[in-house]
Amino acid sequence: MRADLVIRGADIEDGDQPSRAADVAVTDGVITAVAPSLPVDACGEEIDGSGLLLCPGFIDMHAHSALRVFHDPLQHPKLAQGFTTELICPDGLGPAPLRPAGATDRRRYLTALEGPGPDNWDWESLGDFLDAVADQRPATNIVTCVPHSAVRDVVMGGGNRQADSREIAAMCAEVRTALAAGARALSFGLIYAPGLYADTAELIALAEVAAEYGAPLVPHVRNEAAAVLDSINEFIRVSELTGAPLHVSHLKLVGSPDLLEDLVGLMVDATRRIDLSFDHYPYGAGSTLLSALLPPWAADGGPAAILRRVHDQGERLRMVRDMENGLTGWENLYGACGPEGITVTDAAAPRQDTVGRTLAEIALAENLDPAVAVLDLLRDTQLAVGMIDHYASETTVRTLFAAPRGMVGSDGIFNPHPHPRLYGTAPRVLGRYVRDGVVDRREAVARLTSRAADRLGLDDRGRIAEGKRADLVLLDPATFVDSATYEDPHRTPDGVRRVIVGGGTVIRDGEHTGLRAGVVTRTARSSAIPGY
Template sequence: MFEHKFINARIMDGTGAPWFRGEVATVDGRIAEVGRSITGQAREIVDVGGRVLAPGFIDVHTHDDLAVLRDATHAPKLLQGVTSVVLGNCGFGGSPSSPARRDDLVRYAAPVLGPMPGPGAWDAFGDYLDALSGAPSSVNAVSQVAHGAVRIAVMGFENRPATPAEIERMCALVREAMEAGAIGLSFGLLYAPGCYADRRELVAVAATAARAGGMLNCHIRTEGDTLLDSLTEVMDIAEAAGAPLHVSHLKVVGKRNWGTIGRALDLIAGRRARGLDVTCDIYTYTAGSSTLLSVLPPWVSAGGAKEVLARLADPAARERIRRDMEGNLPGWDNFAGMLGWDRVVISGVDTEANRSLEGRNIEAIASERGQHPVDCMLDILLEENGRVTMILHQMSDEDVKSVLRSDFAMVGSDGIPLETGKVHPRHYGTFPRMIAHYVRQERIMPVEEAVRKMTAISALRFGLAERGLIAKGAFADLIVFDDGKIEDIATFEDPRRYPVGLDRIYVNGKLAAEEGKPSAERAGRLIRHRCACCGPQTSLACN
């Protein structure tokens, strides 16, 4: 007796092969049979009615580390057809931490991850994974350990190379995280404190993860004028560490750099030909999103929160910031200089007093306030204690298409799950937009290939064993959608709108959503990485 039998389906199995008309049967949360016609009874017959039956989408780049705990429904991702999420990206994470530096970690991570727990919470990375395991979500989750959190736990926001003893302490934290079940290590080299780390430190911590069978996932140092240098840096680090490498949200920023993404893709392809295991992801929009502090030169973020806020208020420091932003500091992406202040949009603030600024660009706000844009930005940061997020309109759609077409690219949303503000619409629409915009409208690839880039290759890359495919024995993470109607409807003006065209979503064989409404099921699982001899599992890590 099958639990479900899906009939009259156009099956896109995740491999990229042409769809075929057939049936799929499930038992105990797994796919029991796949074929043109399946004999045997089922408790529930699901007539797909000629629509697509595909593996659930896998969001390889999220900042949902705390969002899946705040709201187990996790509707912004689930209702896109996402059945699994990868956590711990860009060096941001809620663990590990040290009691003395918990406040620093909160300042670092809260603008991206949302409200953070207080002192004593998840000092060990295993504690965080236990929290995920003990509070099942509607989606599956796998997590990386964040280098930013590790460095803060050991040395806070000090702008200097780590000592050998400090590097060993960081390696110990990474090792403990891998033993607890982390899938790998993520760098955020654009952000403080990651940007303060030298090659010796970065190779050491990456090698620690690699020896435990983990991968290295990098938000590279710059994505504009010196993109190729930053790509070369992380590929060299990965080679030295013996680590598989994944490059987060590969792109080129700034109109003067548009069209050069082909050189970056060629650089990656060349390293792959030499034997480096390197892949990338990209979101399906031309605008990015981050913290407003990342617009500032890296030296501004050194030290604790009090030091940063003091600099923002100090006339001499403000003048230095203005000079740096009007000049060209080597090794730093000057977003405002490359894009213009009209392309830097406030998306989220911490106080009600400035809520009216959300959705407006710095140029317009500065004009209204009668200020220079730099002074305006610094004042807003001061008023909000540094907790401001932004949207940057920074990329070319042709460049996005080039990355999406590449053999080694997959899709990630990179959404910031804020509960207030004008969040980036990618948090609600990335995966439907892949099909609606890039398949139906732009016709850059067949829909089957788009599905592959959102399922099978993502599962293989991030250790989601037996997921991402419609195949006998695989977990029954399944979605039913109309490939002629699936569409993102979230906009920058009205971002919290759920997509249309998705009929049913199943996670581990349980109906998680139907017709745009989540069910009461919370069938998602925490997937812990295990040591190289055991492989990924859905239960406890190795003892």
């Protein structure tokens, strides 16, 4: 047989079956044979995999790379840890669909999370946006969600009100168009504007469209703190009523450790009634927009309205009061994490000097109340500030991670001082968590590969078998572990010998080759995976 590439004698692990030593042959970007001692007459490259672990390319189920690819299509932090496919536009947030008049506001709101993207946002539909992404020739494979907040903004703008029947119908049409254009899930971010203003009836209507395609609902639920059980139950009910699969984003518990047992029990019990899964990043801190610290009413009207409020003295006093005292039912991250537990990861001019400092440190240096410092940062940067928020113990994180039907999402954000998950998520799971017995190796690999591929209906990848895409990760299991920290986050893991995308080597011994072999999924899924 002829092959472009042969990997000899690696220990193959794809989460589906016991690991086994075998050779893998690749031709024209596809795995063509998997067997011990493959007879190969002509080969472009042969790699000795003895003593190494060979896995399918990892799938990042929560990636904030939608606009990053326009600035840096190489995606080195993701590929260097083995992620070859990224699911973009989670949390209901994304650059498309877009109404042209709302482009400035959307860019302003997303910049701290996704980056600004290209100078000109010349797309409107999600399909047009995916065409623009494909034109960048990204090094990773790109799969997208339909972002609910973007859909709501196109139809209703940024206002705090319930949708009427005509607007519900228009949103359903937008979701259906996006799913037909290749989106594989419907994401929600019910702490972000304007999605946070949706009622359950709106969620049900949109979920019915997702169910037609077997597309999972992927929510950042309304409250991941004291009201987390009610918030997840809202989506369990939506799934029960519509038949849409449910995939909870970054399952977590913000404070409230007394709810840990109940939360795990809720997830386990729900799997008996609905098609339920979740993703998780293995850290006790999150990272998002600094504006997420504001009370929900402050976002009414969209980013321009937020900016008006942070300039208005009366509104500032009201926001400070609510941040310090809380509101019924609101997940108050400022109150849960405290100023000393929140670090600025990115800030536009003229506040770049605050990057890497906590709110407590910034407030002390400026002789301000920390809540006032938040408003000043948002005012001075036109909302372009990102943060890390420490909310849970390692014990809580590991207990949730071990729950059944889990997958892995980095939730990595490309900030100047990023959360270490941008570089360390996969090696922390497959290195540290496996070694510590949180999950076994087969389960860890399944979460990173085959289970995620099945969830997104990607039947061309996620396993090492004939006919699958040659997206592969070859690593040294003895040294593959995370090294990125909160203090020093820009650290790629050791032990990555090769990362292969579409049959081509993208990472060699931790270094990027410059190859941009990723593809953008544009085919619609038509049904759920049977027996998931």
